[in-house]
Amino acid sequence: MQAFDCAIIGAGPAGMAAAIALAKGGANVAVLDRGARVGGQIYRAAAASPLPDASVLGPDYTAGAALIAEFNRAEITRFTGADAWHLGDDGRVLFSHLGDTHELHCREMLLCPGAMERPMPIPGWTLPGVMTVGAAQVMLKSDATVADGAVFAGSGPLLYLIVAQYLRLGVPVAALVDTTPRQNYLNAVPLLPGALRQAGQLKKGLALLREIRAAGIPQYRFAEGLEILGEDKAEGLRFTANGQPYEIASETVFLHHGVQPNLNMTRAMDLAHRWNPQQLCWQVEADAWGQTSVPHVSAAGDGAGIIGAEGARIAGDLAALNILHRLGHLSEGERDRQTAPGSARLAAMAPFRAFLDRLYRPAGAFRLPQNPETLVCRCEEQSLANLRAGFNQGARDPNALKSLTRCGMGPCQGRQCGHMVTGLLAEWQAEPPEAVGYYRLRSPQRLLTLEELSRFQAVPAPAQAEAAE
Amino acid sequence: MKADVLIIGGGIQGCATAYHLARRGASVILLEKDYAGRHASGVNAGGVRLLGRDMAEVPLSKASMEMWQTLDQELGHNTGFRRQGVINIAADQTDMTTLRAREAKMLAAGYTHERILSRAELLDRLPHVSRDCAGGAISEKDGYAIPYKSTSAFRHAAERYGAQIIEGEELIGLRRIGAAWLAQGARNRYEAETVVNCAGAWADRIALMIGDNVPLSHAAPMLMITARIPHFASPVVGAVSRQLSFKQFENGTVLIGGGAKGFADRASNRTRLDYAKLACAARTTAEFFPIMRRASINRMWAGLEAYMPDNLPVIGPAANADRAFHAFGFSAHGFQMGPIVGQAMADLVLTGRSRFDLSPFRINRYDRKVL
Numbered sequence: 001m002q003a004f005d006c007a008i009i010g011a012g013p014a015g016m017a018a019a020i021a022l023a024k025g026g027a028n029v030a031v032l033d034r035g036a037r038v039g040g041q042i043y044r045a046a047a048a049s050p051l052p053d054a055s056v057l058g059p060d061y062t063a064g065a066a067l068i069a070e071f072n073r074a075e076i077t078r079f080t081g082a083d084a085w086h087l088g089d090d091g092r093v094l095f096s097h098l099g100d101t102h103e104l105h106c107r108e109m110l111l112c113p114g115a116m117e118r119p120m121p122i123p124g125w126t127l128p129g130v131m132t133v134g135a136a137q138v139m140l141k142s143d144a145t146v147a148d149g150a151v152f153a154g155s156g157p158l159l160y161l162i163v164a165q166y167l168r169l170g171v172p173v174a175a176l177v178d179t180t181p182r183q184n185y186l187n188a189v190p191l192l193p194g195a196l197r198q199a200g201q202l203k204k205g206l207a208l209l210r211e212i213r214a215a216g217i218p219q220y221r222f223a224e225g226l227e228i229l230g231e232d233k234a235e236g237l238r239f240t241a242n243g244q245p246y247e248i249a250s251e252t253v254f255l256h257h258g259v260q261p262n263l264n265m266t267r268a269m270d271l272a273h274r275w276n277p278q279q280l281c282w283q284v285e286a287d288a289w290g291q292t293s294v295p296h297v298s299a300a301g302d303g304a305g306i307i308g309a310e311g312a313r314i315a316g317d318l319a320a321l322n323i324l325h326r327l328g329h330l331s332e333g334e335r336d337r338q339t340a341p342g343s344a345r346l347a348a349m350a351p352f353r354a355f356l357d358r359l360y361r362p363a364g365a366f367r368l369p370q371n372p373e374t375l376v377c378r379c380e381e382q383s384l385a386n387l388r389a390g391f392n393q394g395a396r397d398p399n400a401l402k403s404l405t406r407c408g409m410g411p412c413q414g415r416q417c418g419h420m421v422t423g424l425l426a427e428w429q430a431e432p433p434e435a436v437g438y439y440r441l442r443s444p445q446r447l448l449t450l451e452e453l454s455r456f457q458a459v460p461a462p463a464q465a466e467a468a469e
Numbered sequence: 470m471k472a473d474v475l476i477i478g479g480g481i482q483g484c485a486t487a488y489h490l491a492r493r494g495a496s497v498i499l500l501e502k503d504y505a506g507r508h509a510s511g512v513n514a515g516g517v518r519l520l521g522r523d524m525a526e527v528p529l530s531k532a533s534m535e536m537w538q539t540l541d542q543e544l545g546h547n548t549g550f551r552r553q554g555v556i557n558i559a560a561d562q563t564d565m566t567t568l569r570a571r572e573a574k575m576l577a578a579g580y581t582h583e584r585i586l587s588r589a590e591l592l593d594r595l596p597h598v599s600r601d602c603a604g605g606a607i608s609e610k611d612g613y614a615i616p617y618k619s620t621s622a623f624r625h626a627a628e629r630y631g632a633q634i635i636e637g638e639e640l641i642g643l644r645r646i647g648a649a650w651l652a653q654g655a656r657n658r659y660e661a662e663t664v665v666n667c668a669g670a671w672a673d674r675i676a677l678m679i680g681d682n683v684p685l686s687h688a689a690p691m692l693m694i695t696a697r698i699p700h701f702a703s704p705v706v707g708a709v710s711r712q713l714s715f716k717q718f719e720n721g722t723v724l725i726g727g728g729a730k731g732f733a734d735r736a737s738n739r740t741r742l743d744y745a746k747l748a749c750a751a752r753t754t755a756e757f758f759p760i761m762r763r764a765s766i767n768r769m770w771a772g773l774e775a776y777m778p779d780n781l782p783v784i785g786p787a788a789n790a791d792r793a794f795h796a797f798g799f800s801a802h803g804f805q806m807g808p809i810v811g812q813a814m815a816d817l818v819l820t821g822r823s824r825f826d827l828s829p830f831r832i833n834r835y836d837r838k839v840l
Binding site: 403 | 504505506507511512617618621624625636695696739742744745747748751752754755761762763764765766767768769770
């Protein structure tokens with residue numbers, strides 16, 4: 001059994017920044033990440049890109065290499081390829097590494113589960129050939145692979161970024177179908193002055209849009225009524241834009257309309273959550289330093305509310321300083337002094353985030369399925385009509401609906417359908433999302449073979465995994 | 470709100486009691502503090518088992534098993550019941566001796582529903598079982614059902630006959646005034662001639678309000694279920710002397726039980742899991758069924774269940790009050806008995822009698838006059 005002052009789950013920007021600060025502050029810290037390399041989604045392979053020139057991915061990505069290098073130099077116990085399947089509020093962490101379960105204990109726990117893409121349940125969204133832009137990013141960052149002639153549809157910065165990255169690499173793009181509603185531009189105007197305080201960010205975004213426009217690929221705005229064409233696999237995208245119907249043939253359709261916290265870690269620990277009306281998603285309740293409803297469990301980064309990579313680094317740093325205080329390494333005054341600049345920086349970033357959230361707020365018709373045949377739960381193949389039938393049979397709670405229809409029972413454990421189920425039940429009962437709630441989740445947080453579980457006695461000596469290169 | 474009968478608890482016993490009472494013309498209000506089927510009745514392993522029952526339970530369980538065969542038609546809702554048989558595996562000759570002694574006892578009592586399987590018969594029924602097993606016993610009419618669906622089926626059938634199922638309503642207080650029970654809920658007040666306590670892991674608290682003390686405890690039996698795997702076992706599997714219990718559903722998922730208990734936190738409606746014990750259940754399963762090694766566990770959970778010291782339920786009238794009845798404490802094997810318990814409770818409420826000998830289940834069986 002190894003015991004640590006702090007265990008950090010997830011080595012993205014928040015987890016790495018926190019680990020560096022904790023190590024500097026004299027804490028004995030362990031970092032677990034399921035990836036073979038640290039970096040999380042945003043800095044995936046940033047220190048070892050398979051691309052001949054990673055600069056096409058943009059400076060926000062290449063900045064990750066420096067953080068990874070600093071992380072690797074720090075005195076941190078690193079477990080890569082370590083998939084945590086149970087996090088206990090007693091400080092016990094059970095994780096799989098090379099097919100065996102190991103256990104460690106920690107006084108403080110910092111959860112950095114990151115974000116996942118908001119599902120876009122348009123008709124046909126589950127057909128082969130339909131992917132998220134996150135998947136496009138993984139292909140690009142990890143394997144330097146791309147899809148020729150793809151359609152990109154949806155809304156939000158990440159969508160425009162991947163299109164720009166494709167164009168820089170010279171990959172043909174069939175079309176960019178922008179679903180940002182016309183009304184959003186008007187709604188976002190009042191927040192523009194606040195956003196202008198981060199003029200650099202705004203300029204960067206505008207430059208990206210200009211870059212795409214200059215490339216001359218077909219672009220459609222204010223698209224509605226999206227539908228994937230094809231029976232067994234994607235053959236294209238149908239939509240209307242400005243009253244005109246369009247069909248674009250393509251074997252690959254990348255969808256994206258924003259990201260949301262990956263809830264499974266924080267929910268399985270039964271931490272208090274609240275509905276974030278600005279970002280239309282659940283997020284764990286946490287104070288200014290990321291401390292949750294369980295005082296020795298903190299959360300930082302996009303997994304605790306979407307703030308972006310830069311915000312995540314700062315949030316990780318703040319959480320670490322508070323944990324150092326809780327561990328007795330920093331006085332309260334010292335913590336407050338050291339966290340002040342980061343807190344101020346986060347506060348300064350908030351107006352720009354609010355502007356983005358308002359501008360790229362996904363339309364209800366893309367957040368919740370509209371067609372009775374559209375699948376809500378991919379794992380158990382439960383359609384909107386099935387869920388409605390379950391609701392009509394009296395299931396008013398996400399867990400009752402799950403028990404009745406199997407929606408959310410599959411291997412993804414509700415990651416995909418959870419927000420949709422909250423949204424649908426809220427709509428059907430005309431209740432706020434808080435009144436509806438979410439699934440009760442449990443460990444294991446991922447599939448665990450019977451063989452691995454059967455070999456788990458109580459406390460095998462954990463072998464430290466190879467550190468990332 | 471007024472009714473003839475007030476039922477506390479929306480598990481399968483409460484919903485089945487509501488159904489039988491409402492069908493026979495009684496007005497019924499059922500209070501459920503969470504939602505119907507939220508606890509043990511909705512999250513149990515779904516075993517519909519007559520095999521290996523305590524002798525005291527056999528008459529009820531046998532009658533219930535007959536009801537399960539046609540329950541979907543009767544209720545007009547899908548319970549997910551599948552008659553697949555239940556087999557208890559004998560790991561060795563000691564287990565076979567136990568089974569033969571049980572067989573003699575059953576035959577002497579006139580029961581023929583359990584049958585001993587030879588080793589060859591066992592291997593024929595369960596081709597993937599370890600070759601080391603000695604044999605087993607089977608009950609052919611047994612099987613499994615989907616717990617939440619079954620509880621919901623009773624609930625909807627009860628509602629069709631006019632029963633009012635009120636969810637999210639916790640019973641705060643209960644008083645007997647003259648010929649009426651006055652119940653104070655968190656939101657409303659209720660009045661009824663008769664009260665029926667089907668409150669599961671919370672039933673001792675309701676019994677106290679009625680005036681009966683009962684040595685009820687509660688625990689959190691744990692379950693785990695795999696992702697889908699190719700079909701390899703049709704009967705529900707148990708074991709004579711090992712903590713082995715699983716069933717493979719039609720969709721390929723395998724539900725593993727075995728009775729290992731986690732940690733029950735009744736006050737906060739929560740349970741916690743004991744992973745070392747689950748690992749033990751995984752080991753036993755993989756030992757008896759090597760094909761299961763490759764299976765992936767998808768979810769683990771536990772439910773809050775009520776236990777009596779003798780593992781037999783309380784079914785019958787209150788000891789210290791008129792027009793009050795109990796049905797609780799099923800000690801992790803009450804799901805199968807739901808249909809008949811509902812009927813028996815309706816008999817007790819409406820006629821004061823039951824065709825079954827309920828004396829082994831009386832609430833005051835642990836009362837002692839002299840220490």
